[in-house]
Amino acid sequence: MIDDLLPELTITDPDVLRSYAHDEAEWAPYALPAALVRPRGAEDVQAVVRHCIKHRIPLVTRGAGTGLSGGANAVEGCVLLAMDQLNRIIEIDPVERLAVVEPGVVNDDLRAAAARQNLWYPPDPASSPWSTIGGNVATNAGGVCCVKYGVTRDYVLGMQIVTGTGEIVRLGRRTAKGVAGYDLAGLMVGSEGTLGVITEITVRLRAKRAPERTVAAYFSSITAAGEAAAAVIAAGVVPSALELVDKHCLKAVDAWKNMGLSAEAEVVLLGRTDTADDAEAATMLACFEQAGATWAAMSTDEAEADALFAARRLAYPALERLGPVLTEDVCVPTGKIAEMLGRIEAAAVRHDTVIANIAHIGDGNLHPLLITPTDDDTAKARAQAAFEDIIADALALGGTVTGEHGVGLLKRPGLVKELSPAVLDLHRAVKNALDPHGILNPGKVFGDP
Template structure:
């Protein structure tokens, strides 16, 4: 625990090199920056919150923190679900919320240069005005920022066909663990000079540097999508439909699963009437051009029907189709209204999806825990949502046991502990098991090389303390 004099000296030094209002020390305001949306992930109280507006201001913050030995915790919009943005005691939280400039959109090179605080949907809207498209679209896209998306290598609904954030990051500017401001990556279509340091930063969860600018690849605006909806009597039957789509050689532009608990929660909130029609809703989309897209949609419909759908149809009403996908995006906030939600993020091979869904149901029964399921089903990324009543400590312990069982099952089936939310705090043990001692040592070696003083987000991803702690 640091002394009050140390905190006062730190915050004074931070403020001396920044415009007024950048450094926040008021307890009531700081409290709102102490954690992300990860249920039950531990957090401490920051010594200060800093909201820089330029890369040089961010660099100043890191240089001061290096002199004081103060941990730096980068923070985007705080929508994370693994505790990756949670404060540790007496850290400096660096919020990028004021770094919101879209500096450039280049239609010829099909790229954009943005600051890390740009909201995902705002970038997509700006690109659309140039006939371009930024594909990564996490369910939190109306609120989450590009910097946060880069930190966790976020995916989203269309990543099954179009890839995740790493596939679109061309270059980065960031402050290093020695306080330097550097650029890595490129703007050209090709380039293999040196190690892929930009790729290394993507998914590093703020543990290797403080990102201040991002150059992303763009695509041309895509063809209109065809939507297929299927109702199933169980998540396992829906899982067989997911496997059937993969076996048919289809690469859908989206394939999303929403179970009865999610549908009921959305209905209770938005009165959409979905839970009266299906126990499990499977939503698929294809965007092939012309007759190719039509054929893909018909093939997907046949896969749903063969797998035992109680009802399946190709939507001819775009408003209705968009409403169904909006219900998918609303599932998580709708469930939060019921009580604390512990969110899983495992990813398994597509062939293992039916078995993984069955294992999740078994874990729910074994631990007497309500588990709702939403999933980016087309790429095997499942999001079991473990729901408890507020204040019920016994239910909390059961949910945490189910959480660990689900991680173990995913690894047993050849999967990974996180597909897009990141390791953060909640999955450090799972990551250690998945990686093994030799690979964990490589990760620590990278951390030490780029962050020798261990000031960036210590304790996240791996159990790693600040230097001298």
């Protein structure tokens, strides 16, 4: 059933298929797709969708494969739609402050193009040098600066999609305001390829922002760092970044990149402000000191500050070098950050599992990284139990199972615990309405575990 599927764009070589078959989610299941298609435009995507409808073939859309929930993993017998050739920045409009891009545009490439016109695209996941705007939209990605500037959904104005019935349609708008009809473009953000295939995206841009000031602090415990972060928010400061990196992560990055990072602290907090004066930075520094920082200072060395934030971004790939890493993505209310961090520590002890911690701590989005030795099934089982305990603890504290990585495959059991049966039914009704043939990324998000 794939013989007539755009032969010039279709790949069936098993070695190539294996290289595209899964994202970066450790332990999420995947299968070898029947074929890989790399479309060059919306019409190619439409042809693939219509072919899959006709033959009832599952269709899984993939960006750069940097996801951490299994949302882009191939399912048995599927056509895998890789969007990497749709990588044009179609337009940057400095008057309207917007950009129109294809889904395969790399996040950092859009940011660099905007900067050349004194504009800024804020969403900046740690994977921004590699992840694509389409993938960011599919998971509603956040990042370091989202504590102040919001997540991907806050910047998506509109898009072109191919629907689950094979039609090419435009959703959303280019204007600053608009309430004509339901927000269908917003509905697509975070839908993980289950409601349509995005072929073009219009995003809001901001004016280039002022230089940032960096405040760094060391803490002897992760809960003290959590209390410091909560104090910053309670003081009314809205930092442009507030990140946590623990000793496990710093050591792993230093061993890999030899960056000369300090190992004097159990936990480092990195804060930034982009206001016109030092007042917010001074308040942040005071909050760190009052929460028991063993060392805290406002950085006067921009290169040193940038190195610490680079280490934050490199933490996940650095830890991967030590063994399989199962990544959590829970988010809790800011007032519960310290308690949640304490519960993560307790889960590590209870299940004899090494858990490193990085976090967008300013908005309560925590990323515990559970590390296991290679080919150790007993350790894997312990880590999985800790993973489930962390989800349960986040929900018990009024949080959510995923802040920005998406549900994919790994968080489906947690989603069922978070949402009531009636709400799950509402979601499934939307899915059935927009994907009546059930071909779009089946089994993901609301599929049966």
